């Protein structure tokens with residue numbers, strides 16, 4: 001089926017007399033007839049629900065929809081995008097391990113990787129994603145377990161050369177993990193370009209209405225863990241917490257997702273509430289309608305900004321002037337996303353004054369929802385970063401992140417215009 005149909009139909013297929021709309025299974029627990037039945041679930045010998053921290057039918061239906069949209073073999077919802085990125089890496093890295101990451105990424109992910117995961121003994125090396133393959137390869141070590149990047153980086157709007165990244169990762173025997181939050185599977189499906197694992201902050205376009213924080217991990221099922229068994233003992237050697245079960249042997253292509261669910265979710269417990277999963281599903285039902293509108297509006301706004309006297313620079317990969325235009329045409333021919341990065345001529349204070357003068361467009365710590373919103377990363381989301389780290393993350397101190405919504409583009413431009421002339 002086509003993506004539009006999957007957005008509406010995938011995940012929940014009711015049987016006779018069952019609710020047409022995905023029900024919210026607001027239950028922590030699930031009933032069994034015998035003690036033996038329950039014991040088999042705990043040993044992963046049977047598939048079934050027993051406790052919502054591990055699995056819940058509402059969440060599973062929504063995860064299945066997202067897996068279908070990305071073209072993966074399985075998916076797991078998490079309570080946030082942060083949890084998704086943490087689990088995606090922690091599922092294959094332990095203390096003493098290392099991974100490589102594009103430096104232009106979301107500020108929260110940067111902190112998670114550079115500061116918090118370091119405390120767990122996992123080291124990261126940040127690289128310039130635009131560098132050539134041999135340069136990026138220098139960052140790899142014998143204990144490197146993954147390569148990570150964002151399809152379109154938040155907030156700098158750099159476009160990743162996914163095929164190049166996949167080649168580099170695979171030549172070092174590690175999977176490529178892609179945070180596909182900004183593009184969504186409507187505009188880019190990283191598995192088609194060689195990525196192995198995809199993550200999302202579903203908080204953004206997937207929910208689309210700014211109602212629920214959430215995340216998801218999707219596995220393509222393509223990475224051959226057994227071929228690099230010594231690198232991934234957590235998947236290819238017995239798990240003592242399941243009586244010596246080996247994920248790759250027991251679950252094949254579902255090894256990575258099963259470990260993430262049965263081990264990480266069991267032990268760390270960042271589940272998405274079924275209520276939030278229900279709301280996320282409502283968002284997904286219109287994702288294919290909203291994304292093109294976000295892109296059309298953003299294209300018009302970006303062109304307006306580029307032509308404006310007061311604007312120093314605009315980074316939107318739909319503009320021919322963007323250094324990422326060609327990559328965007330290759331990976332996202334139907335449009336990229338609604339997020340634009342730009343800077344005003346003048347001082348940092350001019351940027352603040354512009355934002356404070358907007359009327360309809362609100363200053364919010366959010367991005368990628370139906371309402372147009374604006375943020376100054378250097379003063380807000382990326383506040384913790386030093387000036388050096390800001391530059392590394394592609395965040396100029398004057399960068400304004402404008403998330404273009406699905407209103408009428410004329411009204412968005414009118415608000416920007418009046419604020420520029422205040």
Ligand SMILES: *Cc1c(COP(=O)(O)O)cnc(C)c1O
Nearest residue numbers: 080081082106154181201203214
């Ligand atoms: C927002 C965001 C995250 C973090 O997600 P939360 O849902 O806020 O935890 C991760 N990656 C990207 C690209 C994001 O935009």
